[in-house]
Amino acid sequence: MKQVLILNGDIDKTISTGFLINAYTTGAKSAGAMVREIAIIDLIFNANKLFNNRQIAELEPDLQKALSVIRQSNHIVLFCPVYVDHIPTKIKGFFDRLFMPDQIFNAQQQKTDNNFSGKSARIISILDEETFKDWKASKKTTYLSIKKNTFEKCRISPVLTNTIGQLHSLDNHYSKKWVTKMEKFGVQLI
Numbered sequence: 001m002k003q004v005l006i007l008n009g010d011i012d013k014t015i016s017t018g019f020l021i022n023a024y025t026t027g028a029k030s031a032g033a034m035v036r037e038i039a040i041i042d043l044i045f046n047a048n049k050l051f052n053n054r055q056i057a058e059l060e061p062d063l064q065k066a067l068s069v070i071r072q073s074n075h076i077v078l079f080c081p082v083y084v085d086h087i088p089t090k091i092k093g094f095f096d097r098l099f100m101p102d103q104i105f106n107a108q109q110q111k112t113d114n115n116f117s118g119k120s121a122r123i124i125s126i127l128d129e130e131t132f133k134d135w136k137a138s139k140k141t142t143y144l145s146i147k148k149n150t151f152e153k154c155r156i157s158p159v160l161t162n163t164i165g166q167l168h169s170l171d172n173h174y175s176k177k178w179v180t181k182m183e184k185f186g187v188q189l190i
Contacts, residue, residue, distance in 0.1 A: 002028075002031075003033070003034050003072055004186075005036050005072075005077070006021055007038055007080075008021060008041075008079055009078055010039075010081050011088045015170065019179060021079055025186060027182065027185065027188075030187055031187045033186075038066055041090055045059075045060040046060065047090050047097070063094075067098055070098070070116070074119060075190070077121070077124065079126065081127075081128065082131050083131060116155055117155040120157065121158075123159065124182075129166045132166050160190060
């Protein structure tokens with residue numbers, strides 16, 4: 001049975017993000033997958049990277065549990081709202097704390113105990129209105145940092161991506177199109 005982990009990176013746990021997550025979950029469960037969800041905002045941990053990478057801070061219990069679930073998963077799906085002017089501290093801290101280079105692999109000893117090869121991922125970037133306008137004009141990717149510097153450095157491959165504009169209403173054609181796509185991605189377990 002395929003193990004799917006959904007990381008909810010929405011600090012406000014908005015209805016629209018929940019709408020997309022439910023669609024993906026429905027699809028994945030219909031394909032026989034076991035789905036777990038972690039809402040990053042609900043975890044209790046220090047979001048600051050300590051010791052400036054000279055020393056690894058011990059992970060708090062919530063981060064230890066999250067890392068354990070990541071290790072058990074075959075596929076990780078990150079639903080992450082993107083804001084034009086900032087990255088929410090808790091979201092950035094989650095990745096800084098769990099995916100620090102020495103947390104995953106010790107470069108000096110070439111030790112790869114926490115190698116995540118064999119896992120795949122999908123990043124769903126949900127843009128706010130201002131970021132969506134900027135994205136339509138520039139087509140500048142919003143997920144590159146997490147894709148390249150986090151998932152791919154940890155040998156997660158492939159890492160697929162989607163960029164979704166502001167979902168003003170859950171009943172319009174645009175929202176329904178994305179819900180259909182999320183359910184399809186869930187069924188295909190990609």
